[in-house]
Amino acid sequence: MKSDSVNIIGAGQCGTLTAIMLARHGFELNVYERFTDPRIRDAEAGRSINLALAARGLNALQQVGIDALIQPMLVPMRGRMLHQADGTTSFLRYGQQEHEQIYSVTRLGLNQVLLGVADDTPNLHLHFQQNAIAYDAPDRTVHIRNELDGSMYQIAAEPLLAADGAGSIIRRSFDGTGTFGGIESLLAHAYKELSIPAGPSGEYQLASDALHIWPRGGFMLIALPNPGGDFTLTLFLSTAGNNSFGQLVDEAAVMRFFEEHFSDVAALIPRLCDEVLHHPLGILSTVRCRHWHDHGNVLLIGDAAHAIVPFHGQGMNLAFEDCVRLSEIVDDLGGDWPNVFARFEAEQLANANAIADMALDNYIEMRDTVRDPKFALRKTLSFELERRLPQHFIPRYSMVMFHAEIPYLLAQQRGEIQNALLEEFTRDANSLAEVDLPGAADAALSRLSALKP
Numbered sequence: 029m030k031s032d033s034v035n036i037i038g039a040g041q042c043g044t045l046t047a048i049m050l051a052r053h054g055f056e057l058n059v060y061e062r063f064t065d066p067r068i069r070d071a072e073a074g075r076s077i078n079l080a081l082a083a084r085g086l087n088a089l090q091q092v093g094i095d096a097l098i099q100p101m102l103v104p105m106r107g108r109m110l111h112q113a114d115g116t117t118s119f120l121r122y123g124q125q126e127h128e129q130i131y132s133v134t135r136l137g138l139n140q141v142l143l144g145v146a147d148d149t150p151n152l153h154l155h156f157q158q159n160a161i162a163y164d165a166p167d168r169t170v171h172i173r174n175e176l177d178g179s180m181y182q183i184a185a186e187p188l189l190a191a192d193g194a195g196s197i198i199r200r201s202f203d204g205t206g207t208f209g210g211i212e213s214l215l216a217h218a219y220k221e222l223s224i225p226a227g228p229s230g231e232y233q234l235a236s237d238a239l240h241i242w243p244r245g246g247f248m249l250i251a252l253p254n255p256g257g258d259f260t261l262t263l264f265l266s267t268a269g270n271n272s273f274g275q276l277v278d279e280a281a282v283m284r285f286f287e288e289h290f291s292d293v294a295a296l297i298p299r300l301c302d303e304v305l306h307h308p309l310g311i312l313s314t315v316r317c318r319h320w321h322d323h324g325n326v327l328l329i330g331d332a333a334h335a336i337v338p339f340h341g342q343g344m345n346l347a348f349e350d351c352v353r354l355s356e357i358v359d360d361l362g363g364d365w366p367n368v369f370a371r372f373e374a375e376q377l378a379n380a381n382a383i384a385d386m387a388l389d390n391y392i393e394m395r396d397t398v399r400d401p402k403f404a405l406r407k408t409l410s411f412e413l414e415r416r417l418p419q420h421f422i423p424r425y426s427m428v429m430f431h432a433e434i435p436y437l438l439a440q441q442r443g444e445i446q447n448a449l450l451e452e453f454t455r456d457a458n459s460l461a462e463v464d465l466p467g468a469a470d471a472a473l474s475r476l477s478a479l480k481p
């Protein structure tokens with residue numbers, strides 16, 4: 029089946045970038061989005077939620093020439109600033125090369141740029157306030173409600189890309205059919221966004237070149253800088269039990285909790301009680317599917333196919349990588365959708381599962397393992413091995429964040445071998461001087477094959 033026109037549900041990051049890429053291949057694109065155009069919503073509606081952009085996302089934006097438009101919105105973060113419970117801080121670089129940094133970018137700003145480019149792309153039509161209600165598999169149609177006038181109509185899935193996010197209505201319409209075999213696993217922890225405004229002269233009140241973490245064992249607070257001098261914070265807590273959102277029921281409880289666990293930052297959050305008590309509670313889930321496509325009719329893409337928890341800062345980066353992969357396959361196969369979708373799934377599904385696992389691992393690392401003094405030593409040793417053996421040993425974090433050419437699955441597999449090696453060679457050491465470096469280098473050479481240049 030070949031079709032010159034493609035329908036997409038969802039004008040988020042993945043749906044919009046995919047639409048731009050496919051329209052440039054010459055297809056006719058229609059994108060249906062349930063909400064109003066974020067470029068014309070009032071500023072209050074779009075709070076400054078920010079995301080970490082890394083190599084895979086940047087690579088995708090470069091491919092369509094959007095990187096230059098995004099550049100002024102990026103705030104570089106070179107590493108993690110750890111704020112310990114006793115008030116001390118330490119800075120751990122993410123990578124050892126100058127360019128190895130990640131970038132804080134506001135979700136709203138990025139989406140606005142993508143939509144602006146989509147608007148300027150021939151053959152691409154954006155339809156806002158068009159809400160997909162259900163997918164009808166026998167008829168291969170999506171039922172859409174026009175939120176402007178309440179009318180209903182149908183569009184054909186010939187083909188349809190479901191880029192409608194973690195709670196995808198298209199994916200859920202297939203529940204019980206075994207087509208996708210989607211499983212949504214809810215994390216027992218949820219999140220709320222808080223904010224630190226810029227100082228009186230517009231200055232940052234914390235170091236602006238870091239992602240700040242207050243690791244507290246079973247929970248944590250993080251902060252990412254915004255271009256205007258302010259920070260967006262995210263508080264991650266379990267929903268019930270000790271030190272949970274369930275306990276933060278009034279101002280006294282919020283103040284007590286922050287004084288006990290985050291006293292150094294509480295004073296920088298002027299609307300602390302209001303934000304903790306009234307900001308919406310966000311849930312976090314992992315979506316895993318057995319399949320992502322229904323022959324040549326429907327393809328799940330982005331969070332709809334594989335939502336992951338945000339602790340590796342990779343959900344959007346993975347979604348953008350999906351767009352690149354799909355575009356490369358279309359380059360090869362054109363509009364032969366059954367084969368395009370099958371190849372996309374074959375190439376990308378195992379990678380999505382791998383980063384889903386690594387994102388869950390990283391939650392333990394961010395809130396807990398970073399507090400272990402051996403964590404810094406293992407990091408130092410991993411940089412030393414990378415310096416000595418750049419073809420054999422690249423720290424797992426660097427493979428995920430800075431090496432778009434290394435598939436997530438390979439990063440996960442090599443990361444497991446490397447982690448065992450780092451633990452082995454730091455077990456009896458308290459500093460790099462005490463590590464058997466020649467032994468560690470020999471072990472790396474024998475256990476890890478050379479990466480392709």
Ligand SMILES: Cc1cc2nc3c(=O)[nH]c(=O)nc-3n(C[C@H](O)[C@H](O)[C@H](O)COP(=O)(O)OP(=O)(O)OC[C@H]3O[C@@H](n4cnc5c(N)ncnc54)[C@H](O)[C@@H]3O)c2cc1C
Nearest residue numbers: 038040041042062080160193330331338341342343344345
């Ligand atoms: C707290 C938090 C922090 C995060 N931090 C990072 C980070 O630092 N780095 C990173 O890479 N990723 C991060 N992520 C993940 C990232 O936000 C997502 O992976 C990414 O936004 C997925 O893009 P998407 O286009 O697939 O889905 P979405 O951005 O969810 O877009 C889906 C679109 O579909 C529309 N839609 C939904 N249902 C319908 C319907 N029925 N009809 C029509 N339209 C519909 C929605 O309105 C939306 O516009 C974070 C996520 C969370 C929750």
